[in-house]
Amino acid sequence: MPASAIAGSWASLPTPLTDWVSVYDVIQSMGFEQMTPVQSSTIPLFMKNKDVVVEAVTGSGKTLAFAIPVLERLIRRETRLRKNEVGALIISPTRELASQIHSVFSLFLSSQPSEPVSDPENSPDLYLKPRHAFPPPLLLISSNESSHAQDIQRFIETGADIVIGTPGRIEEFLLGKGRAVVNVKELEVLVLDEADRLLDLGFQASLTRIITHLPKQRRTGLFSATMTDANAMSELVRVGLRNPARVVVKVQSKRIKNVDAGKLLGKTEIIEERRTPxxxxxxxxxxxxxxxxxxxxxxxxxxxxxxxxxxxxxxxxxxxxxxxxxxxxxxxxxxxxxxxxxxxxxxxxxxxxxxxxxxxxxxxxxxxxxxxxxxxxxxxxxxxxxxxxxxxxxxxxxxxxxxxxxxxxxxxxxxxxxxxxxxxxxxxxxxxxxxxxxxxxxxxxxxxxxxxxxxxxxxxxxxxAVVAATEKIRRKVATDRGLYDKGVKAYVSFVRAYSKHDASYIFRIKDLDLTGVAKSFGLLRLPKMPELKDQCLEDWTNADVDWDVYAYVDSAQEAKRLSTVNERKRTTPVETGRKQKRKKVEQAWSKQVAKKDEKERRKVQKERKRKWLKAQQTTAEQPKDPREGHGGDDDNWEDLAREERMAKKVKKGQVSQSGFDEQFFDLS
The missing domain is CATH 3.40.50.300 (P-loop containing nucleotide triphosphate hydrolases)
Structure with a gap:
């Protein structure tokens, strides 16, 4: 580790680590012979009664910055946790990250060889954990090797001080099948790793339910490499932090720039901040x-x-x-x-x-x-x-x-x-x-x-080399129609993802060479897409493929294809000279949705007009009251017709708007 990344030795922490946690061979095996800035800044705060919001570049050692305080707080408890109680909860956005955090904790816990010691003064069902020796205290509940029910069963059998998982599995563990089993009243620490990702994804509802279920007297830590975004910061109140300490570890780099000041050449040193290592x-x-x-x-x-x-x-x-x-x-x-x-x-x-x-x-x-x-x-x-x-x-x-x-x-x-x-x-x-x-x-x-x-x-x-590379890929794709399908699917998915880029003023479909993308993919032919309508196709040539015999390597897929081809041949009408039905013009999905909405709107308008005409017809068929004067309706229709004629003249400029108003409206 370079000197710039060192922020002191592990022995320099204000509160010394417990002997078995500070086993240096475990920490050094992870590549941290000395503390990094994020570790030296976060660990002392998190070991005390302080919530933390930590932002540091990737690879700076954030996992150790919360793993060590979690272990320390659990070891230093005055009262020991019961078998059905959880002391720390760590939530990550993905299974892979949860498994990785689990492996970090496992390194520390495996360094403590002490076996569990039973307490004869307590009943067996309230098995108590020794203060300085952990039985199997770690439970990963986002593993593909276990179901929700199996997670609960493992917890009942072994207990767990620390539970690690993704939001969905944690919610089911605490509020679903494990609600009557798992006790979180003694929870010490809640950690949200990659917190901005948890907040940006669709985990808000799950996190809210989890946090509401947890005791308020706890320590909470949010860790990520990108926590300065406004949308993530606005969620801190919802997450439940109380007067948190914000730890931001910045990376700065020096850049030398030549300057010309008064015709005297010189150099100036510029300090730049960056979010990468x-x-x-x-x-x-x-x-x-x-x-x-x-x-x-x-x-x-x-x-x-x-x-x-x-x-x-x-x-x-x-x-x-x-x-x-x-x-x-x-x-x-x-x-x-x-x-x-x-x-x-x-x-x-x-x-x-x-x-x-x-x-x-x-x-x-x-x-x-x-x-x-x-x-x-x-x-x-x-x-x-x-x-x-x-x-x-x-x-x-x-x-x-x-x-x-x-x-x-x-x-x-x-x-x-x-x-x-x-x-x-x-x-x-x-x-x-x-x-x-x-x-x-x-x-x-x-x-x-x-x-x-x-x-x-x-x-x-x-x-x-583009032509040669395209031909190599095409020869590979020509061996299996399944590869052709995958290529088309990849191409279409790329175009759709490109159109949804958050920097849409830079990544614009109309500026992208879609035929060039097809070459880099080695496509045999271009798919039918509305995005290709305005593209120049002069430099594109389809591969020479006999599509009738181009087969799938997979026998089941090939049998299905042949069945479809035969069915199409059997049901296709013979050309009789009559005008064939026009093919449906393909449109982008957004235009199809808009067209469908317009069709529904017109349908509603037609229904309203039909009901109005029916009501008018019913009114006309009703017998008139003999006491009513004659010609009243005719006078009204004549007034309306005269007003309409005058409105047309206003539109053509033959009559002014003021003249129209004076004639038909009382302006006094």
Missing amino acids: ANLQNFYITCRASEKTIQLCRILKHEIEQHSSSRFIIYFATCACVDYFYRVLPTLIPPSMALYSLHGHLPPATRTKTLSSFTTHATSPQNPAVLLATDVAARGLDIPDVDVVIQYDPPADSKTFSHRCGRTARAGRSGRAWALLCGREEDYVDFLAVRKIPLKRHSYFADDAQPFPTPEDDVRPEDD
């Missing part, structure tokens, strides 16, 4: 949309050859994109690269297995490991030896950009991050600079993975 080199490359996949492969090659990098994470916009590139990217990279895919649509067991395999994969420059992921792997995951992060697609939420970059350069280590931007997307660099995320431009990589001298798109032709 100090040891992170954050680059971006501008390229055409058709060249993104080529640049991705060349970045991998450059990092392996020039920096001996061996562990990579590549971020895509959608789950479908991850799923597709996981299958086609091996055609463009060396076979020695081990690929892993992680996204939210995978079953929890698969996600856990993938993350474990990637983390434990023995890597080297000759045998690198690459994880293709969505933003499900952007926050909180601590994989210390990630060398490089590549953002194939910028995230839809700009706050996620710094979290993605923070998967590398963790705990004082160095790392590099790359972002691929196309055309107008380069304005995103200034957008991020305002948010204190600096990016440095890097030259376009040429065919030999060396920087190209002129990276601007407008001074060079399209890379010749």
Whole structure:
């Protein structure tokens, strides 16, 4: 850990740690030989009766900043917790992060070898936990290996001082099946990790119910790398913090700028604040949309050859994109690269297995490991030896950009991050600079993975390697129609995600080269999309594929396709020269919704008009009262007709508005 990231030794804490907690080999095994600024600032406050709101860059050691105080507070209790009582509750937004926090606590608890000691003065059903020795005190209730009922059963059998989980599972544990079992009256600490993410996602209702159920006499801590956003800060009152201490650990970097003052050249030192780790080199490359996949492969090659990098994470916009590139990217990279895919649509067991395999994969420059992921792997995951992060697609939420970059350069280590931007997307660099995320431009990589001298798109032709890469992917896709379906799904999902970017004035569909994106995906043909209507298709050529015989590798899918084809042939009418039914014009989903709403509105108007006409007809058919004068209705109709004629003259300018008013309205 560099000196700039050190904020004192663990022995310098105002309140010394309990002997077994301060086992230095446990802390050092996590890469923290000395305290980081966030740890030295937070631990003393949280060990006392103080709520905290902590903001620090990713990889700065926030997990230890709350794990150690939680353990200390539970150990130092004057009265011991009963078997059915919970002392600390830790809530995280994802299963993966919950599992990681669980592993951190497990490291400390496994360092205490003492066995539970029974208390003969108490009944067995009120089993008391020794003050300085923990029985199995840790319960992870967001594991894919257990159900809600199994979580409750484990708690009944072993008890738990500390419960870790996601909001939904925590709510069910406390307020659902576990309401009559779990006692939170003695709860000491509540921790919300990645608090802004918990507040931004759809967890507000669950968190409100959980917090209302907890005792008010507790300590609460909110931890995140991006807590300065107004929407997250406005939720602090709802979360229930009382006069919290705010801890903000800033990262500053020095930049030397040449100045010309009175014709005397000089240099000035500028201090810049940033929300990314100090040891992170954050680059971006501008390229055409058709060249993104080529640049991705060349970045991998450059990092392996020039920096001996061996562990990579590549971020895509959608789950479908991850799923597709996981299958086609091996055609463009060396076979020695081990690929892993992680996204939210995978079953929890698969996600856990993938993350474990990637983390434990023995890597080297000759045998690198690459994880293709969505933003499900952007926050909180601590994989210390990630060398490089590549953002194939910028995230839809700009706050996620710094979290993605923070998967590398963790705990004082160095790392590099790359972002691929196309055309107008380069304005995103200034957008991020305002948010204190600096990016440095890097030259376009040429065919030999060396920087190209002129990276601007407008001074060079399209890379010749685009055609070759597209053909390689197409040959792979042509072997299985299922890959074609995945490619189309990935392409459509990317376009939809792009249109919903929070920086919509930068990421605009009309400015994006959609045919270039299709080339980078290696599509066999363009899908039918309204977004492609105004695109120039002159440089696009469909692959030469016989679609009648293009088959699925999966036998069940192929049988279904053949059945559909035969049914279509059987039911399709023979051409008889009659005018065929016009095909329905495809529209964007937003236009379809608007058209449906307009249709409903017209339907309501027609119904109202029908009822009015019916009422008028009923009135006309009723016999007139003989006592009424004759010609009254005719006079009214004549007045209305005269007024309408005069209104038309006003509209044409033949009569003034004042003249119209004088004739038909009493202005006296």
